[in-house]
Amino acid sequence: MSLTFRLFLRLRIPHYVLRITHSFLTLSLLTAFLASCAQASTPAPTADINAASTQAMATLSNAITQTAQAPTAVPTETPTPTLALSTVEGPTIPRTPPTLPAGFTTSLLNPLDTPHTYITDTCQYLKARWDPNNAAPGTVVMVIMFHSILKPGDELSDYSQITSGAFEILMRDLHEQDFQAINTSQLADFLERNAKIPPRSVLLLVDDRKDRYYFDTLFYPYWQQYGWPVVNAWLSTPLSSADLWQQQVDLEAEGWVDHQAHGVVHNIGITSSSTDDFIMSEMKGSIDAFQTHFNKKPIAYIWPLGWFTAHAAQIGRQLGYQLGFTINPRGPLMFDWIPLSDNPDPQRPSYMPEGSVNDPLMVLPRFWSYDADRHIDDVRVIGREAADYAAANKATELEYYDIVCAPDYGPIPVATP
Ligand SMILES: [Zn+2]
Numbered sequence: 489m490s491l492t493f494r495l496f497l498r499l500r501i502p503h504y505v506l507r508i509t510h511s512f513l514t515l516s517l518l519t520a521f522l523a524s525c526a527q528a529s530t531p532a533p534t535a536d537i538n539a540a541s542t543q544a545m546a547t548l549s550n551a552i553t554q555t556a557q558a559p560t561a562v563p564t565e566t567p568t569p570t571l572a573l574s575t576v577e578g579p580t581i582p583r584t585p586p587t588l589p590a591g592f593t594t595s596l597l598n599p600l601d602t603p604h605t606y607i608t609d610t611c612q613y614l615k616a617r618w619d620p621n622n623a624a625p626g627t628v629v630m631v632i633m634f635h636s637i638l639k640p641g642d643e644l645s646d647y648s649q650i651t652s653g654a655f656e657i658l659m660r661d662l663h664e665q666d667f668q669a670i671n672t673s674q675l676a677d678f679l680e681r682n683a684k685i686p687p688r689s690v691l692l693l694v695d696d697r698k699d700r701y702y703f704d705t706l707f708y709p710y711w712q713q714y715g716w717p718v719v720n721a722w723l724s725t726p727l728s729s730a731d732l733w734q735q736q737v738d739l740e741a742e743g744w745v746d747h748q749a750h751g752v753v754h755n756i757g758i759t760s761s762s763t764d765d766f767i768m769s770e771m772k773g774s775i776d777a778f779q780t781h782f783n784k785k786p787i788a789y790i791w792p793l794g795w796f797t798a799h800a801a802q803i804g805r806q807l808g809y810q811l812g813f814t815i816n817p818r819g820p821l822m823f824d825w826i827p828l829s830d831n832p833d834p835q836r837p838s839y840m841p842e843g844s845v846n847d848p849l850m851v852l853p854r855f856w857s858y859d860a861d862r863h864i865d866d867v868r869v870i871g872r873e874a875a876d877y878a879a880a881n882k883a884t885e886l887e888y889y890d891i892v893c894a895p896d897y898g899p900i901p902v903a904t905p
Pocket of ligand 1: 695696750754792793
């Protein structure tokens with residue numbers, strides 16, 4: 489049986505039934521529809537069609553089973569002689585949308601870090617999720633924070649650093665495991681509407697005020713070889729020299745270094761006692777500096793020191809920021825799936841819980857460079873588990889979409905070349 493035909497049966501019948509069962513009067517129409525359906529399929533000459541018919545009946549009998557459990561009052565009618573007809577006499581038929589599966593979870597996260605969703609409109613989510621032109625379910629992003637990549641020979645003295653050798657191994661492993669680097673706009677489009685990105689993506693985020701030499705020696709080779717961009721979480725202090733600013737302007741203009749906002753004063757983090765003036769001077773101050781120097785508006789705010797508040801996140805939204813990044817290494821990102829914590833964790837006291845911000849996209853987690861390499865396998869497996877879970881639930885989600893969403897949101901788009 490062709491996939492097209494099977495989909496047609498599964499999708500078409502509930503949709504039709506949905507529209508015509510708004511009153512009991514129309515039940516007779518349904519009877520006629522199903523009867524004609526049965527008549528048409530009974531003498532069908534090919535095995536394919538019979539199989540399709542069997543499938544349709546199986547769908548209907550499932551519906552009967554569900555219906556039988558429903559407490560809805562049923563107008564008792566004359567008993568009918570066949571399975572198909574007794575289906576017709578049922579009160580709710582297959583128009584009841586299936587229960588959507590629970591969201592994907594994985595044992596590969598810390599138990600206190602739970603996936604947080606942010607798309608409140610289920611239909612919008614399902615349409616973006618199953619649009620074949622979008623990112624496939626299981627598409628996963630690893631965000632890695634770099635503070636200090638040491639010179640060859642230098643030893644690690646704190647966890648914000650990574651040795652040059654470990655950096656090369658990390659980049660090699662990412663490449664060998666089929667990761668590809670993306671820029672911030674690609675990440676925003678993916679997280680907001682599931683826009684297509686490589687199935688395993690990485691956002692390389694360099695914090696603070698690194699000069700051109702740092703980017704040229706460490707990251708340019710990956711741009712040359714693989715086309716990997718790098719993000720510069722740039723601290724817009726007016727204390728930077730004109731020369732350092734010009735280096736950044738040149739890097740931005742070359743197209744491979746994507747500057748995003750990392751505050752102005754930077755060494756003072758935002759807390760619940762920060763004034764609005766201070767928050768604005770950091771967050772809007774960054775935007776003003778970017779517009780002056782780069783002629784661009786940043787879309788991401790990398791919270792200095794990793795400190796944030798719900799109030800500052802709201803101000804950031806009003807200023808037009810689409811994404812925010814903490815320093816909490818909780819796990820990878822997927823569409824409508826951000827691992828965050830709702831409570832402080834005594835085992836990890838420096839990780840500020842993000843749940844109460846109630847805006848996951850403004851508090852995105854980042855892996856730390858020194859041990860990111862050890863998490864690559866987990867990230868890959870999480871992506872694969874999520875893809876498998878989505879595949880197992882695809883039929884249910886599409887049936888739900890067809891019954892509940894399609895009348896208002898239109899059909900799931902078809903693939904365009
Ligand atoms: Zn910083």
